[in-house]
Amino acid sequence: MSEVSKRAESIRPFIVMDVVARAKELESAGRDIVHLEIGDPDFPTPEVVVKAAEEAMDAGDTGYTQSLGLPDLREAVSMRMHDDYGVTVAADRVVVTQGTSPAMLLLFGSLLDPGDEVLMADPCYPAYPNYVDFLGGVSAHVRVHAEDGFRFRIEDVARAITPRTKAIMINSPSNPTGGVLGCEDLESLAELAERHGIWLASDEIYHGLQFEGRPHTVLEFTDRAFVLNGFSKAYAMTGWRLGYLVAPEQFVRPAEKIQQNFFLCASNFVQVAGTAALLRAQGDVARMRSVYDERRRFLVPALREIGLSVATEPLGAFYVFADATAWGPDSVTLAGRLLEEAGVAVAPGADFGAGGEGFLRFSYATSLERLNEGVSRLGKWARERG
Numbered sequence: 001m002s003e004v005s006k007r008a009e010s011i012r013p014f015i016v017m018d019v020v021a022r023a024k025e026l027e028s029a030g031r032d033i034v035h036l037e038i039g040d041p042d043f044p045t046p047e048v049v050v051k052a053a054e055e056a057m058d059a060g061d062t063g064y065t066q067s068l069g070l071p072d073l074r075e076a077v078s079m080r081m082h083d084d085y086g087v088t089v090a091a092d093r094v095v096v097t098q099g100t101s102p103a104m105l106l107l108f109g110s111l112l113d114p115g116d117e118v119l120m121a122d123p124c125y126p127a128y129p130n131y132v133d134f135l136g137g138v139s140a141h142v143r144v145h146a147e148d149g150f151r152f153r154i155e156d157v158a159r160a161i162t163p164r165t166k167a168i169m170i171n172s173p174s175n176p177t178g179g180v181l182g183c184e185d186l187e188s189l190a191e192l193a194e195r196h197g198i199w200l201a202s203d204e205i206y207h208g209l210q211f212e213g214r215p216h217t218v219l220e221f222t223d224r225a226f227v228l229n230g231f232s233k234a235y236a237m238t239g240w241r242l243g244y245l246v247a248p249e250q251f252v253r254p255a256e257k258i259q260q261n262f263f264l265c266a267s268n269f270v271q272v273a274g275t276a277a278l279l280r281a282q283g284d285v286a287r288m289r290s291v292y293d294e295r296r297r298f299l300v301p302a303l304r305e306i307g308l309s310v311a312t313e314p315l316g317a318f319y320v321f322a323d324a325t326a327w328g329p330d331s332v333t334l335a336g337r338l339l340e341e342a343g344v345a346v347a348p349g350a351d352f353g354a355g356g357e358g359f360l361r362f363s364y365a366t367s368l369e370r371l372n373e374g375v376s377r378l379g380k381w382a383r384e385r386g
């Protein structure tokens with residue numbers, strides 16, 4: 001019998017990390033690998049942010065901060081919510097965390113009792129079901145479809161609600177699909193949440209990387225909502241580890257207690273840098289967004305050209321989720337073959353849920369030149385295999 005806890009055993013591995021490990025092995029053996037598998041921006045963090053961190057370190061901002069986060073940063077989040085979306089969110093409702101990932105623990109930890117269900121898209125970002133299940137909740141999946149741009153069909157969400165449903169998880173723009181929920185989608189979800197007395201949990205980490213129209217926070221539509229966000233993607237700050245939770249008032253103290261005990265606080269000078277990002281790096285975000293958009297415009301038709309199906313244009317984040325069943329039904333086997341035989345690393349769709357099987361996720365957080373090289377290798381691979 002295993003000595004390892006059932007809780008740890010039940011966490012599903014992230015297979016793309018195996019792809020990364022194998023790619024690194026091949027590289028150390030001298031192979032050139034095109035990396036289209038990871039969602040890590042290839043841009044350096046904006047200079048204004050780096051400078052702010054350096055100055056904060058020089059000034060000695062190296063001790064603990066309040067568990068809820070530095071007041072200036074919480075104010076800056078409140079200001080951005082106002083300027084970007086026109087919503088009023090008191091800085092008191094912002095809990096600063098060491099990335100969006102720990103904010104998920106605060107959210108689900110303060111919301112879920114054992115057996116409580118959270119509805120989420122299938123496919124979705126794999127941490128969601130893992131967090132929910134780890135905390136004793138139940139993740140329940142609602143299939144989303146390529147032909148709908150991977151947006152929820154509201155009738156499917158409504159049908160999946162049970163007396164145990166506590167929340168609906170949403171993520172727009174989405175990892176892995178690049179899908180974006182429109183105002184009508186958010187309005188309908190808000191209406192469902194209010195009617196059933198459940199909560200919306202909205203991961204808005206890819207806001208800032210939406211290519212058509214402006215992103216909408218769920219808080220424009222309802223107060224029965226939590227917002228998760230962070231600096232990793234739009235500000236190219238994955239390694240800095242900074243994010244935040246915007247919680248309804250009664251959940252702030254519970255989230256604070258989790259933060260106090262499990263993490264104490266986010267890094268002090270990183271919070272100063274995050275404040276600078278929110279106040280002074282909007283131009284940098286716009287610049288990176290337009291480069292991502294240029295890559296997206298290249299990659300989508302290029303993938304179609306070599307035989308993959310992209311039913312609807314991805315509208316945000318930096319991913320294309322392409323149907324690769326023409327090349328093989330099993331995405332894990334296929335991703336393995338593409339790595340070994342074509343030297344191109346991609347994420348298998350099955351990593352993101354049963355609904356992702358048959359798909360591959362291509363990240364365009366890499367240069368146009370490397371994207372071009374990746375696509376030509378894949379095209380050659382597809383032609384040679386007939």
Ligand SMILES: Cc1ncc(COP(=O)(O)O)c(C=O)c1O
Binds near residue numbers: 175203
């Ligand atoms: C949808 C989504 N949420 C959260 C995260 C994790 O973000 P962070 O680096 O802020 O922990 C990622 C990272 O890939 C993501 O794609």
